[in-house]
Amino acid sequence: MTVWDDLQGQAPVVAQLRQASQGEGLTHAWLFTGPPGSGRSNAAKAFAAALNCEQDDVTLRGCGECHTCHTILGETHSDVTFVRTEKLTITIAEARELVAKAGDRPSTARWRIIVVEDADRMPERTTNVLLKAIEEPTPRTIWMLCAPSPADVLVTIRSRCRPVTLRLPPAADVAALLVRRDGVDPELAERAARAAQSHIGIARRLAQDAGARERRLETVRAPLQLRGVTAAIMMAEKLVKIATDEADSSNVERDAAEKAALLASLGAPDTGTLPPAMRSQLKQLEDDQKRRAKRSITDSLDRTLTDLLSFYRDVLVIQLGNAVDLVNVELRGELEEYAARTTPETTLARMDAVNTARVRITTSNVAPLLAVESMATSLIQK
């Protein structure tokens, strides 16, 4: 089992990275792009392992079996750093620390590697701190940046990086991955992969969490009961609640685990009040967690609206007379009935309304509920 096995449906990328890890076309800065869920960071991680793999024969690099491959895939290798801006925003101080780290020689591995996930989410001033280090890297350091598309990162950075372009894998490949890697039942895996529209992380969550499946189904069915303004207001409230529940269910556990880990690392007493120094560290963590929670609700609402969009997408597919590949197969009867009552033009206008709401929620400061209400009112069935 090599490090490349989990990169389903990405044969051209695997070929490119394998070649580079054998020394052909290797460079110091890489930009991994592809739609969310295409496995950008997994590809970067596999590449990092292959570059540092202990095999003498270069064609076997990325064996997935040596200690170095294992620790890199497990994210515990000291020479390979993963930066996740989706988790918490990177501060300038942290960016400077990264730059300092990038200047160090690797301690045991061939290469020091820094993987920046969601490079599109770094504030411009943070990116500027990294720029010089990426422009003039030290000889043993490799940067790997990940973003949805090249246009999402500053052109000054983009022009220094070699592009690696991932595509969204076919649903069958995602299903196969869930079966093999996570032991999911094949039929469930297939349904989850299709419902997630090939987003690997979401497909996995849908396959493993019955609550997430139920929330999704509730979202896609929402347009069926949408008659009149009152129903629209109720639908908006419901969608925002579904998104909030979804975000909470992934945050609560992680927040608690982080808090426990921090207290343990500070050597905090089991009972009684914390000394002031520890209290301020804890406060810092809680502030970061609050910021992250806000962001994850926005993300989750965007996904909820993407699910909603799949309803109209299916309606359109039926109206255009090509109902072979429905995302929401289990709703076929209801979708067909709905499709018969409207026209493709109306469906397209409704899809536009959903997309407008998504843009407003992710890029402006409008209250999410307001944006969703205004969307819901334009989705009302005549």
Ligand SMILES: [Zn+2]
């Ligand atoms: Zn190896």
